[in-house]
Amino acid sequence: MDTSSPSAFVNGALLRRYIGQKVRTVIQVIGSDTGSVVGKSTDDLQIVVRGPSPTPPLTTYLEVIGIAESDNSIRAETWTNFGNTFDPQNYNELCKLANGEFKHLFI
Amino acid sequence: MEVSLTAGAIGKIMSGEVTSENDMMPVLQVTDLKHVKAHQNPTSERFRMVLSDGTHLHQGMLGADLNNLVKDGSLQSGSIIRLTHFVGSIVQQRRIVIVMVLEVIKVKFDIIGNPVPIKPSDQRGTDSGIKLNTTGSEQQGRGESSGVRQVINTETGRSNAAISPQVVQRQVFGTGSSVPASTPSSTRAYSNPSAGHGAPRQDYARDPPTTYPRQPTYQPQPPPPMYANRGPVARNEAPPRIIPINGLSPYSGRWTIKARVTNKAELREYSNPRGQGKVFSFDLLDADGGEIRVTCFNAVADQFYDQIVVGNLYLVSRGSLRPAQKNFNHLPNDYEITLDNASTIQQCYEEDAGIIPHHQFHFRTVGDIESMETNSIIDVIGIVSSISTTVAIMKKNGTETQKRSLQLKDMSGRSVEVTMWGNFCNAEGQRLQNICDSGGFPVLAVKAGRISEFNGKAVSTIGSSKLFIDPDFVEALKLKDWFEREGKSVPCISISREFSGSARVDVRKTISQIKDEKLGTSEKPDWITVSATIIYMKFDNFCYTACPIMNGDRLCSKKVTSNGDGTWRCEKCDKNVDECDYRYILQLQIQDHTDITWVTAFQEAGEEIMGMSAKDLYHVKYVNEEEEKFESIIRKVAFTKYILKLKVKEETYGDEQRVKATVVKVDKLNYSSDTKTILDAMDKLRNRDASSLPIKREGSHHTVEVVNTSIGSAGTRDPSSVERRDFGLHAHQSRQHGNQYSNGGSGPHGGGATSCNVCGNSGHVSANCPSVNEPQGQYRGTSGSYGGGLPRQHVGSY
Numbered sequence: 088m089d090t091s092s093p094s095a096f097v098n099g100a101l102l103r104r105y106i107g108q109k110v111r112t113v114i115q116v117i118g119s120d121t122g123s124v125v126g127k128s129t130d131d132l133q134i135v136v137r138g139p140s141p142t143p144p145l146t147t148y149l150e151v152i153g154i155a156e157s158d159n160s161i162r163a164e165t166w167t168n169f170g171n172t173f174d175p176q177n178y179n180e181l182c183k184l185a186n187g188e189f190k191h192l193f194i
Numbered sequence: 195m196e197v198s199l200t201a202g203a204i205g206k207i208m209s210g211e212v213t214s215e216n217d218m219m220p221v222l223q224v225t226d227l228k229h230v231k232a233h234q235n236p237t238s239e240r241f242r243m244v245l246s247d248g249t250h251l252h253q254g255m256l257g258a259d260l261n262n263l264v265k266d267g268s269l270q271s272g273s274i275i276r277l278t279h280f281v282g283s284i285v286q287q288r289r290i291v292i293v294m295v296l297e298v299i300k301v302k303f304d305i306i307g308n309p310v311p312i313k314p315s316d317q318r319g320t321d322s323g324i325k326l327n328t329t330g331s332e333q334q335g336r337g338e339s340s341g342v343r344q345v346i347n348t349e350t351g352r353s354n355a356a357i358s359p360q361v362v363q364r365q366v367f368g369t370g371s372s373v374p375a376s377t378p379s380s381t382r383a384y385s386n387p388s389a390g391h392g393a394p395r396q397d398y399a400r401d402p403p404t405t406y407p408r409q410p411t412y413q414p415q416p417p418p419p420m421y422a423n424r425g426p427v428a429r430n431e432a433p434p435r436i437i438p439i440n441g442l443s444p445y446s447g448r449w450t451i452k453a454r455v456t457n458k459a460e461l462r463e464y465s466n467p468r469g470q471g472k473v474f475s476f477d478l479l480d481a482d483g484g485e486i487r488v489t490c491f492n493a494v495a496d497q498f499y500d501q502i503v504v505g506n507l508y509l510v511s512r513g514s515l516r517p518a519q520k521n522f523n524h525l526p527n528d529y530e531i532t533l534d535n536a537s538t539i540q541q542c543y544e545e546d547a548g549i550i551p552h553h554q555f556h557f558r559t560v561g562d563i564e565s566m567e568t569n570s571i572i573d574v575i576g577i578v579s580s581i582s583t584t585v586a587i588m589k590k591n592g593t594e595t596q597k598r599s600l601q602l603k604d605m606s607g608r609s610v611e612v613t614m615w616g617n618f619c620n621a622e623g624q625r626l627q628n629i630c631d632s633g634g635f636p637v638l639a640v641k642a643g644r645i646s647e648f649n650g651k652a653v654s655t656i657g658s659s660k661l662f663i664d665p666d667f668v669e670a671l672k673l674k675d676w677f678e679r680e681g682k683s684v685p686c687i688s689i690s691r692e693f694s695g696s697a698r699v700d701v702r703k704t705i706s707q708i709k710d711e712k713l714g715t716s717e718k719p720d721w722i723t724v725s726a727t728i729i730y731m732k733f734d735n736f737c738y739t740a741c742p743i744m745n746g747d748r749l750c751s752k753k754v755t756s757n758g759d760g761t762w763r764c765e766k767c768d769k770n771v772d773e774c775d776y777r778y779i780l781q782l783q784i785q786d787h788t789d790i791t792w793v794t795a796f797q798e799a800g801e802e803i804m805g806m807s808a809k810d811l812y813h814v815k816y817v818n819e820e821e822e823k824f825e826s827i828i829r830k831v832a833f834t835k836y837i838l839k840l841k842v843k844e845e846t847y848g849d850e851q852r853v854k855a856t857v858v859k860v861d862k863l864n865y866s867s868d869t870k871t872i873l874d875a876m877d878k879l880r881n882r883d884a885s886s887l888p889i890k891r892e893g894s895h896h897t898v899e900v901v902n903t904s905i906g907s908a909g910t911r912d913p914s915s916v917e918r919r920d921f922g923l924h925a926h927q928s929r930q931h932g933n934q935y936s937n938g939g940s941g942p943h944g945g946g947a948t949s950c951n952v953c954g955n956s957g958h959v960s961a962n963c964p965s966v967n968e969p970q971g972q973y974r975g976t977s978g979s980y981g982g983g984l985p986r987q988h989v990g991s992y
Contacts, residue, residue: 174865174866174869174870176870177865177866177869177873180869180873184876188880
């Protein structure tokens with residue numbers, strides 16, 4: 088794996104900290120149109136993901152890795168289907184801890 | 195310098211022998227000096243002092259002219275003075291020594307002797323909370339003292355003994371009255387007939403003047419009841435003297451209590467050999483915290499039943515007191531009141547004493563319950579951690595009743611089963627159930643629950659129990675707070691069941707704790723739960739031939755030996771069987787982020803793990819000899835993560851002691867809930883350690899599933915965020931392997947390789963593996979066969 092550009096775990100609120108940087112997050116797909124997918128982050132904020140469309144079929148939860156463009160949009164490079172069952176709270180906690188208390192463990 | 199106080203001076207002043215300096219100029223000590231405002235003239239300052247003659251104390255007032263002495267410090271508490279101009283006069287029914295001129299002999303001196311306040315006849319009963327002010331007490335006193343005085347006068351002919359208990363008792367009840375009152379005439383009455391008696395009366399720290407008659411003991415019988423109703427003063431209309439409930443006794447004579455009704459029982463009819471009747475009772479609580487039960491029979495019951503409302507304040511007087519029936523009355527009082535026709539109940543609207551609480555509890559912690567006696571009555575408060583539905587139970591006498599049980603947890607780390615009977619099931623029980631169903635954890639306070647014993651201790655409700663859901667007490671708030679912070683995840687040891695039963699319930703440990711805490715070495719086996727991955731399985735002897743004969747309910751399952759001709763012999767049953775059972779006996783090595791150990795899994799667990807019956811597997815291996823299939827099955831088993839319930843026990847093998855663990859139950863790991871558990875554990879840890887501990891990194895010595903798991907404080911091996919990390923890594927791996935995992939979240943197997951399954955080295959995971967590119971291909975191929983499991987190259991060796 089290419090570890091040269093690590094991506095930070097973010098949720099909706101933390102996205103703004105990494106504008107311009109590579110982030111990864113899991114969103115719950117709310118809607119999608121050509122070129123972008125609108126999703127709900129694990130902390131219930133709206134996030135728009137632009138970029139090359141993910142290959143259908145899309146599952147409910149989607150992980151996107153890409154560059155954060157603004158505090159609510161990401162330009163995705165990679166999409167991954169995370170399935171339909173996913174626990175957003177746990178992921179949310181992970182994001183919080185990864186950027187807070189245990190930041191030194193991550194990037 | 196020696197100073198001697200004029201002994202007996204106080205007594206003489208009190209009795210009126212000494213009324214002014216013409217009689218004597220006593221040397222007294224000031225034991226207390228207080229600044230008061232005179233009522234008539236609020237702006238003037240007066241000083242009130244307590245004077246002592248070494249044996250007795252008495253109140254005195256300092257003449258206004260002498261104020262400056264106090265102000266400039268020449269007169270202070272402890273000073274020895276000689277009264278050169280004073281008068282002992284009766285001010286509002288009390289004799290007070292008013293000092294106009296005094297001579298300060300010594301400014302500073304230690305209190306001489308151990309003087310006690312003089313206690314003449316009446317004691318002003320104090321309302322707690324109502325600071326006794328002189329006028330108030332005077333009024334009360336006046337009525338009373340006149341009563342007493344007259345009583346005494348009329349009864350002078352009678353034996354004093356009869357009178358005195360009553361009077362004496364009255365004194366006792368006043369608690370902490372700072373102004374002992376003296377009624378000179380009554381004193382005189384006493385002193386006259388009893389001139390012969392000289393011994394000072396020993397009493398509850400109140401020594402009357404020496405002229406008091408000696409009271410050998412309290413008369414055991416209460417004053418004749420008619421006494422209270424007869425005599426000209428019995429009908430005194432003075433405002434009732436309110437005494438605290440704790441001061442009531444059968445010798446109280448006329449008393450009044452002001453209290454709030456905390457509980458009212460139903461009007462009950464009964465019949466006993468004397469005939470029929472009805473009775474109802476209610477409990478009172480007063481401002482001091484004293485509680486007492488009041489019972490009314492028949493006509494009286496009718497009279498008061500409607501009047502009494504729970505929560506209201508009442509003034510109750512003129513009931514009779516008798517010893518409490520501890521069987522039915524669980525209030526902390528030795529007596530109970532029975533009201534009769536002469537009793538009065540008057541509702542009190544003023545909430546000035548608004549400090550009379552609505553309820554009073556003496557809460558015990560659940561931990562205490564363990565050590566308390568069965569059948570004792572207690573109050574307890576805790577968080578309801580679980581509640582079950584109502585069941586109908588047949589009572590011994592054939593009637594049915596409802597029963598509902600719940601678990602109550604509290605800060606002592608223990609939980610207890612609380613059983614509700616009868617109506618509680620439906621009313622409070624249902625409410626609690628609703629709260630619990632919606633995810634809440636209500637606080638429940640139980641008043642008067644009984645401790646019962648069956649398999650440990652439990653608490654049951656009784657007829658007079660009261661349940662309070664989410665009450666507004668300080669304790670409730672504290673409990674809720676504790677629960678939010680840590681209580682949720684603290685494994686509460688239930689005292690309501692045998693240790694092995696409940697401790698089995700999810701006592702999460704890490705494998706290293708087995709060694710560290712020397713589990714299994716005590717007499718009983720330890721039951722623990724670990725979340726771990728199966729690393730290796732010994733695939734020789736994964737099963738044994740077992741006897742299929744049923745012994746009653748159970749299979750014999752003892753190992754059978756082959757007779758060579760295809761039949762099998764069981765030693766225990768002493769029979770031969772043609773077909774034997776195959777039962778699993780898997781030796782597995784399991785590992786979590788802390789340690790690795792061997793465990794044995796028998797039939798049930800084995801089947802769960804392997805996914806097929808032992809017999810089938812046996813066939814695969816030995817009969818059909820499908821090595822490849824066998825191997826693939828084995829491989830599937832490895833690196834699957836489970837929640838394993840282990841029974842750990844130390845056993846002796848020949849000479850050595852070994853701690854052996856048996857898998858009792860196997861559960862697949864539900865990442866979501868497990869993560870939550872871990873998050874809670876982290877929170878608990880964080881709160882407990884309050885961020886003072888540095889977060890230490892556990893090195894990569896362990897063939898850890900995840901790199902750098904170091905959550906938690908130094909040294910502790912809490913189930914850290916391993917699984918969570920796995921979660922994240924899952925993402926990594928998922929990405930690696932394309933969309934192989936259709937569901938990333940819910941319990942796929944093979945979460946997080948313990949070691950890199952790419953290159954086989956430890957210390958990192960495939961995601962971070964340095965030798966990145968090559969193995970992808972192979973893995974893609976093989977990984978398809980497991981539902982998302984990560985394959986492991988080596989099965990046999992490690």
